[in-house]
Amino acid sequence: MLQARLTKRFPPGRDSAAFTLQVEFQAAAGVTVLFGPSGAGKTLILDSIAGFVRPEDGRILLDDQILFDGAAGVHLPPRARHCGYVFQNYALFPHMTLRQNLEFAAERRPRLDRRRKVNEMLERFHLADVAGRRPHELSGGQKQRCSIARALIGAPKLLLLDEPARGLDAPLRTELYTVLRQVRAEFRTPVLLVTHDLDECFELGEEMLVLRDGRLAQTGAPRKIVDHPASAEVARLLGLFTLLPAEILTLDPGRNSSRVRYGEFELAGPYFPGHLKGDRVWLCVRSEQLKAVARDSRPCPNRIPAQLLNVIDKPSTARLEFSGDIAVEMSRSAYEPLRQTKEWAVEFPPEALRVV
């Protein structure tokens, strides 16, 4: 169990703005995902936990050991922290064979145990056949497995992964997820994983920490965060929503309905608990819940005329981008008959509306 509270300030530099990292979180058994855009401070958090960076203030507790305590002046060196770290480019020692890489890491185990453990890890991560090779002779997947095996061999109390899937092609990515699921099942080590890929959060994460500009914007299960983003900021980061500035006109809890105004249009929605009439809010709708339709002469409820700017073809869907930052994601089969449409409208199903 990791408990961390940390603060680190960076004064503005010649070509960088001031940046402050201020977070507090826990990571229990299972996979905790640190999600956020680049520059949010994700890697800085990993480096502070691993001891490569010294925070200004706070406290990092791993199981019962204090790794860092700003007030007491405790800052353990990286070698005393027992955190496995899988680096972005794996950082396998290029002058050692794969076996030697593992042996280097196994040295903190009892002498008699080392050989057995190295062999066990080579077997477990399907590396026994290539144990004598150097990193540059290995495939991407082998390097990846080796770096994970190397990080785990010293029986760390926490495994840190810095964007492990970055730059991997799809098959390797799938392989990585399989390996990490295996790690989750076979080792009890809690995992803290940094990513800016939402699919990865769902693929692996039990718990998700949304980080933005050095602060935690929301924490919770990935499913919960996607269903109920806590703020427009989080919704924007997830990239799944159309966000519209709106004002609440009426609220009727009895009939579970409401009316909101967006620009010159009025839309019907469900009742929004915790909000008041007149509140300025962000309407937040999953892009795949919106419907793009051909514009009709007669006005229809909850339809807004919009100008199509862009169509992005995806393997199984089409993403239609309209004026006003509205994006609609629809299946290819639904889009094909509409392909020739010139005048568009976007329909907002009332039950799909959320406000943040």
Add this chain to the structure above:
Amino acid sequence: MQIDWFPLWLSLRVAVLSTAISLAAGLWLAWLLANREFRGKEALDAAVTLPLVLPPTVLGFYLLVVLGRESGLGRLYEWITGGPLVFTWQAAVIAALFHSTPLLIKSARAALESVDRTYERAARNLGASEWAVFRRVSLPLARRSILAAAALAFARSLGDFGVTIMIAGNIPGRTQTVAVAIYDAVEGGNGALARVLVLVVSAVALAILYLANRLAPRQAM
């Protein structure tokens, strides 16, 4: 023609010893400069660079002042070994050392700094002590550049004239290194001896240069 090869053997012996000491002390200083932040780092860097820019005779003069028979260090040496340091072949080693170590430190520092920090971080993360990180990760990864630097330092030790003549003097058969012997031969009108020594030293220097270039890291590791 009878050629006295003593100066060449003396020079080689001096250069080997000086390069060995230079590697031990220089690598440590280079590691310090490449890895540690401390007060006076800039001053240390300047002090290390100084012998490169000072005229050799000036450096020799300073060494004479610091190590001479009247100085504290000189007397300490005399008390320990029973003989003075200046104007011995050991003084020639010191001359060569001061002449060549700055070059080695500069190159070794650059070599150590060029090692990807991620490897060192990975090693620390896996439980390695600072010494283990240096010996088993940084040093092997910078090995070729450091060996190339040592080869160049060796060549420089071999060729020192100014510092050597100031503190080791020109005593034939005792402190006369090859560079001094060549000067001596030319001064004494012994052109044939000078030519032979010049050719031999040039050949050795070229061989070292070739070796250093072979060792310098190629683009693809």
